[in-house]
Amino acid sequence: METLTSSWRGYAAAVWALAYGGLGVAWALGVPGFPWGGSDPDPDGALSVLSGTTPRFGWWIAAFALLTMVTALALTRRGGRAPLFVAWPIAALLVLVIPDSRLMMGVAYTPLLLVAPAFGWSLGGATFADAWPWPVLNQLLCVLGGLLLAAAALAYGRGRSHWFTPARGRTAAYVAAVVPLVYCLTRWAWALGIPLGVSREFLAEGEGGLWLAGAYLATFGALGGVLTLGLAQPWGEIFPRWIPGLRGRRVPPLLAVVPAGFVSIIITVAGLTYIRWTVAGRFALDEWGAWLPECFWPIWGAALATATVSYRLRRRGAPYAASSPRTLL
Template identity: 65%
Template sequence: MTTIISRAGHAAVAWSAGYTVTGVAWALGAPGFPWGASDPDPDGVLSILAGLSPDPGGWWVAAFGLLCAVTALALATGGRAVQRAAVFAAWPLAAFLAVVIPDSRLMMGVAYTPLMTVAIFLDGPWGQIGLGDVWPWPVLNQLLCVLGGVLLAGAALNAQRRRRDACGSCGRADEDTGWTTPASAARWGRVAVAVAVVTPLIYCATRWAWALNIPLGVSQDFLDQGDKEAPGIWLAGAYLATFGALGGVLTLGLVQRWGEIFPRWIPWLRGRRVPPPLAIVPATLVAIIITVAGLTYLRRALAGAFDVAEWGAWLPECFWPLWGAALAAAALAYHLRRRGRCARCLRGGN
């Protein structure tokens, strides 16, 4: 993970240049423009770019990619003053790529991919769904946008570390102070983990209840209509809820001993130290995906797209940005507690 961050600037330049060229190609008529009419977004209610067309949309994509490329190049090679301005621009650009452009279908793709591996053995409509249905090109493009946002954020983070003479790999300065000390991170990290574990439980409770035909937060007509239109849909919802609950259990590892030392029941690994990236990278990516999905529901809720009486169908998801933020904070606290002095620090480089 540290190596990825230290090299993120050049990777972000490459990603941005590639997206700039792709935007120009779309504007000139190349197929594959992932928004607008090409996007199977029902009624254009999920993506904020649903109304975009290849012309002029492709030119806007190219211009945005060029802006990201210039910013990433400044982060990787610019002087201190240039980097300061580039950092100021990089974080909003990274946030736009990683959490604004994508929508809730990204989370659905990640969550349903394991189910799709056994879907051919299921009866009803679920047996007819494949990976291509949950990962159409417009959703895969969202994954590419998240990658670009992560690379740009990594480049900005690395530039900030260099500006304060911290290690470019792990971010550690000569002495940690304030909220970055391991002791402080342990305290606020526990709070973040608690929030990340508790927040999704409302969603889990509703979906498990629906699978048992208990209309928690919705009407019985809602359950009957959903089961009529897509038999097995509430079992799929219970699957997603269980997926979220298991994620909550794994989140506890960010503050438990078994999150640092492999437990005895894991063959060949028992007693060994858990590599920090093994916990930090998945937690960070899941935090982004959860936040994206929650912002989609929150945006639609504020637009009045939901029936207030059927609150169970949308209100729990509106708390997912809180879940995502708490999970990201918990991953950061875990990193601060475990980073120590990396090999690059010991060699005296930054």
């Protein structure tokens, strides 16, 4: 039963690879929808790692998908470690390298687009189609494939790694809560008219409401940092007393693991994008506030991922203990 339960992840990753490989062949044969290069209408897509490709690149996508499918199927069978050395680089490529910062922006602005009509906000006419164009939705598809392969690799190598200890998870949670505060301070300062890390000329460019949007994102980052602490605190396992109807109940592990895991991906991706932009010379040194805090986001993402995995392993392995007054905040 355990083998069957573990195998479905590999088969799911193989099905994804087969489907995505089919897309690659279709694009190479001239079917519209190639999501990179000149087919990407968003100027922010210019610094994607695949921005210089053409639809003919679809043949390489098909070959990559074939390798992914073979690797995924190998992970459904026990014996040997060779598939892991191939699976993890493929998963990292799909989850962290191919996407760019627009994935985070889509996630960040979706709640704002949902509540904007209730308050009469126009948001410059922005719509969900602007936040989630096909090139960004394609990034979600790539992340899905990478996560399926990573899940298969984790199931295949279960029990071989003892890196994610509770102590390391606690340390990682604190790091993940602190790192985003530098970004938050700059964006809150800009919203208040304080040119922290930028010139006054730069600050004047966002007086039409841009820095308020930045403060909105910063507030989400700070709140996320507070919630991250729950991965290492009792209230992350038992609902605290100030939540009506749930106080004292067990927190479903996936309620914390799924959002924390996804956020760790998108902030890492966004941080790597800013690092690429920095290397490409897009930013000026005297405007460090506009780019330097984001360059630390991969640390934030890695710490959050470590805290999340440690939390999941701890919740899966430890028996549930009844709540006591000390565990309820």
